[in-house]
Amino acid sequence: MEKIRLYSIATLCLAIVLSSCGNKQEQQAAKMPPATFPVAQVSHKTVTGFQEYPTNIEGIVNSDVRAKVSGYIQKVLVDEGQKVRKGQVLFKLETQSLSQDAGAAKARINVAKVEVDKLIPLVEKGIISSVQLETAKANLAQAQANYSSIAANIGYATVKSPVDGYVGAIKFREGSLVSANDETPLTTVSDIKQVYAFFSLNEADYLNFLQNTKGNNLEEKIANFPEVSLILANGTMYSEKGKIETSTGQINQNTGTVSFRAVFNNPNQLLTNGNSGKIQVPTIYENATVIPQEATYEQQGNIMVFKLSKNNTVSSSIIKVKANVNNLYVVESGLKEGDKIVVTGVGKLRNDMPITPQEVAFDSVLKPIEKLFKN
Incomplete structure (x- = not known):
């Protein structure tokens, strides 16, 4: 019995001690401040995001070089990639048969001229009628026209460059038989001091372009649109900026896109026909509300933020996002x-939770991605 009483007293004492310790821990916990979270005051900024579209490059002038007469290529006087001037000889065709035809045509001219010279005095003396003379003159004119045509063809056998530029791929070599009816040109001479970049916008992007660009019509909007950039096939950025010049302004029913053409200076001839890449088109959001994506979370398909209330509690709020630009939401x-939001650690928060706000400059929150934007 004595042992049972002693055990009961010991148990009671232990309970009193544990209760005392628990009360102290609760009191200490009650005295601890809420967890600290960085908050920032939302402000407006002007930022520029970019969208990329595949593009094909062409010289501003691409002139197909074709034979105007049939014949075998006798000489190829240029090489691929060579810079040429307008009027420079590129190819020479064999002209032996044409030269023979020209000789025969010239002989017919002489015969016709002799006939005319013979008839003139006879007509003047009234020996023959003037009709015979007029017929002889017509025969002379026809012979001269025939000779001029053959001489022109001999000239066409010397194929010249129609423009200043650079020679493209040469499709035919010496000994090849070519004609004016060939579908494939002998080569193409391209003026690449400037190049065109062709790209297309889908219907939604085209509507955004129309709605967000200043101007009363398509021509004015294109004139007001900012410069575009070109990403080359190797991923590097081309040094020259481009300008959008034209647009079809019509949606292609087969592709659902609208075609655009931008022009780039090409002083070092880095670009040429057939190059590919991506056009980087800027979208400017003026005086926009911008927040880091890190300050948001998703709930049932909605994008949420935690706003700071006056009593230092947080409340969740749904936001509507206009654009997703890299690591930011517009x-x-x-x-x-003026609203204050929690900028990091939102996964640890819940509605009406008290926090200790640590105010940070809003620009410092955006600093890691500052280089991706133009203010």
Whole structure:
């Protein structure tokens, strides 16, 4: 009995001690401040995001060089990639048969001229009628026209460059038989002091272009549109900026896209026909509400942020996003200038949770991705 009583007293004492320790821990926990989270005041900024579209490059002038007469190529006087001047000889065709035809045609001219010279005095003396003379003159004119045609063909056998530029692929070599009816040109001479970059926008992007660019019509909007950039096939950025010049302004029913053409200076002839790459088209969001994606979370398909209330508790709020630009959201609605939001650690928060706010400059939150934007 004595042992049972002693055990009960010991148990009671232990319970009192444990209760005392628990109360102290609860009191200490009650005295601890809420967890600290960085918050920033939302402000407006002008930022530029970029969208990329595949593009094909062509010289501003691409002139097919074709034979105007049939014949065998006797000489190829240029090489691929060579710079040539307008009027420079590129190919020479064999002209032996044409030269023989020209000789025969010239002989017919002489015969016809002799006939005319013979008839003139006879007509003047009234020995023969003038009709015979007019017929002889017509025969002379026909012989001269025939000779001029053959001489022109001899000239066409010397194939010249129609423009200043650079020689493309040479499709035929010496000994090849060519004619004016060939589908494939002898070569193409391209003026690449400037180049065209062709690309297409889908219907949604085209509507955004029309709605977000200043101007009363398509021509004015194109004139007001900022410069575009070109990403080369190896992933590097081309040094020259380009300007959009034209657009079809019509949606292709087969592809659902609208075609655009930009022009780039090409002082070092780095670009040429057939190059590919990506056009980087800027979209400017002026005086926009911008927040880091890290400050948001998703819930049932909605994008949410935690706003800081006056009593230092946080409340969740749905935002509507206009654009996703790299690591930032451009906010259309749900936030206004002056609102304070938690910028990191939102996964640890819940509605109406008290926090200790640590205010940070909003620009410092955007600093890691600052280089991706133009202010």
